[in-house]
Amino acid sequence: MFEYEENEGFGAYKKVPVYIKAVEITDLVDKIVTFINESIDLNLEETELLMAKSYADDIVLNAQTIVAKIAGAESGELYDIKMENASLIRKAAREISTNCTGLKMFEIKGFDYLDLLREEMESFRVEFAEWVKSFDPWNYHIDRWGLFNPPGVNYDDHDPDDDFSIEGDDF
Numbered sequence: 001m002f003e004y005e006e007n008e009g010f011g012a013y014k015k016v017p018v019y020i021k022a023v024e025i026t027d028l029v030d031k032i033v034t035f036i037n038e039s040i041d042l043n044l045e046e047t048e049l050l051m052a053k054s055y056a057d058d059i060v061l062n063a064q065t066i067v068a069k070i071a072g073a074e075s076g077e078l079y080d081i082k083m084e085n086a087s088l089i090r091k092a093a094r095e096i097s098t099n100c101t102g103l104k105m106f107e108i109k110g111f112d113y114l115d116l117l118r119e120e121m122e123s124f125r126v127e128f129a130e131w132v133k134s135f136d137p138w139n140y141h142i143d144r145w146g147l148f149n150p151p152g153v154n155y156d157d158h159d160p161d162d163d164f165s166i167e168g169d170d171f
Contacts, residue, residue, distance in 0.1 A: 013074035018131040021124050022067045028120060029063040029096075030112045032056075036103070046105060055102040059117075060093035062099070066124075070131075079140040082150040086132050093128070096121055 013019050016143050033056045044052060073085035102113045137150035146155035 013071045014130070016074055018124070018127045019067070019070045019074065022063075022070055022125045025117070025120050025124055026063040028068055028113075028117055029059055030115060033060055035113060044106060052103060052106050055099045059096050059099045059103075062096045062147075067087075067093040077136065077139050079135055079137050079150055080143040080148040082135045083132075084133075086128075087148075089128065093121055093124065149165065 004071070036052070069085040069089045069092070073082045073089075076082070097118060100118055103114060109115045140150055140153070142153060142155065142159045143149045144155050144158055149155065
């Protein structure tokens, strides 16, 4: 019924470099977390074990969030929606870095993988910044919360779209 080409319409986000990089990071995170879960029980007390597993779970969740939010941002064209997703991606990426630091404190053998993840996140950051520069700031709806408006547009500005209404006899 619905047939879309991968390079246009539904699924086009899968070709975007920042999305491809995010998927690579998610794959790396899955491998790291599998390694962590298999080797983490060795010398940790129960509380430390729970904390370490919590850090690992957070890394997985944040990596998956990044992939989902890129797909969401790419599914539309509005600047304010793209910027909202971009801010959530940035937050998730920064939390991955923080969680890597948290896991490092447990000094478990083999955690050199976390350094690799940090390098990949730095590469992602550059790709992400280039992607954000591609957003069209003049394709927007006014963000009445005031967070994601293009430069020079305020939350209380008049929106010309508000002049059009579809009511009763007008329709």
